[in-house]
Amino acid sequence: MATMQRLQNTGLELFYAQGYYDTSVDDILKKLDLSKGAFYYHFDSKEDYFIQIIQNLLARKIYSTLIEPIEGHDNPLTLITNCFDDAMETAVHNEMDYGCILSNFLSEFNGKNEVIMRHLNEIVTVWEVNLVTSLQKGKFNGYLDRHVDCEAAATFLMSSYFGVRTLMTSSAPSAKKYRFMSQLRQYFKSIEAKHVNS
Amino acid sequence: MATMQRLQNTGLELFYAQGYYDTSVDDILKKLDLSKGAFYYHFDSKEDYFIQIIQNLLARKIYSTLIEPIEGHDNPLTLITNCFDDAMETAVHNEMDYGCILSNFLSEFNGKNEVIMRHLNEIVTVWEVNLVTSLQKGKFNGYLDRHVDCEAAATFLMSSYFGVRTLMTSSAPSAKKYRFMSQLRQYFKSIEAKHVNS
DNA sequence: CTATAAAAAGACCACTTGGTCGGATTTACC
DNA sequence: GGTAAATCCGACCAAGTGGTCTTTTTATAG
Secondary structure, eight states, X not given: OOHHHHHHHHHHHHHHHHOSTTOOXXXXXXXXXXXXXXXXXXXXXXXXXXXXXXXIIIHHHHIIIIIGGGOSSSOHHHHHHHHHHHHHHHHHTOTTOOSOHHHHHHHHHTTTOHXXXXXXXXXXXXXXXXXXXXXXXXXXXXXXXXXXOHHHHHHHHHHHHHHHHHHHHHSOHHHHHHHXXXXXXXXXXXXXXXXXXX | OOHHHHXXXXXXXXXXXXXXXXXXXXHHHHHHTOOHHHHHHHOSSHHHHHHHHIIIIIHHHHIIIIIGGGOSSSOHHHHHHHHHHHHHHXXXXXXXXXXXXXXXXXXXXXXXXXXXXXXXXXXXXXXXXXXXXXXXXXXXXXXXXTTOOHHHHHHHHHXXXXXXXXXXXXXXXXXXXXXXXXXXXXXHHHHBOOOOOO
């Protein structure tokens, strides 16, 4: 694999595990047995390096785990339920789970680095837009109650997901997941279309 | 005010705004016009310093804003609604809002410092216990539906609050708050007691 | 084989980090 | 006033930080 790819991959790994400010360029270089020269040949600075990681790796990761799974014409509530369940199940079985990458970076850079924040917020917006669209389509297709505020629902869903991933890291992730999912279903039941059929 | 108090106060301030690892002892000392000697006379280390801040300031702060307001014999759903609304309203009007302190620290120290994590988790647990108790009492008093899983509801509430506070920092905090609250009420409507009266 | 550029090495730099320590200065108390 | 303890100062240290720069290796095309 090309040096640049390896640098980005282990960069994301370490930044996720230790945070951006607590991970030095030397840490990454040591792990890959590379030199300063190799690093600064490919990247202008640590910040430039991180931004490229965001765009190349983080954005795709969020897309494949949180956005792509909810695209489709089925009931969005079902899709979202399964999507969250899958994502959390992966976290439960991951011994090195440190919460939602995106959420962690948001709180790490908030108020400290505007440039990086813009890139992170872009990803958040993409997720939000896709969620809203999915919910609106679901409403149009008769899965959701007509009175549901889709923007509000999207915000609520994103919030709860970010939060539960943080909470899962503190203790008993499996129990947290189970409890969260039960209440998510409860919430979904309250916004799904009341079937006036039969 | 005593030096030790000043150190702890501005310490919490800076750690909240810039994060623990990106705030140096010198930063704090410079802001207070104090010397290294003063600092290390009062505290053994930066970590010891932070732990004392957690126990003396953070714990009280969480208690007064998130725990104490939901104690009482009224409808817990109303109390929680008002509590969250107040906390978020304060954040909206705070130009220097960086999200929920507790949530931020959790994601910063997760997987990096077990000692500090234990102290943070303790606060989380206290919050959780109080929420569960409050909900159970509400169920007993006929405010909540009999089938509600109070532990699960507490996890869900904590998650969503942590998450929305993170989301609020990225953009449009006021809108995020409004949307969040509307869906929180929606959720609460689904777990409140179905009044079979009249 | 050779010329040329891409890629990587690693010594080096100025600066910051958490932490130490001997001494100076306040403060409290007899 | 004297004295002892509490408080604080600030020079100093080793280890690390992001970043630069010259040199060497490696690949590639003629």
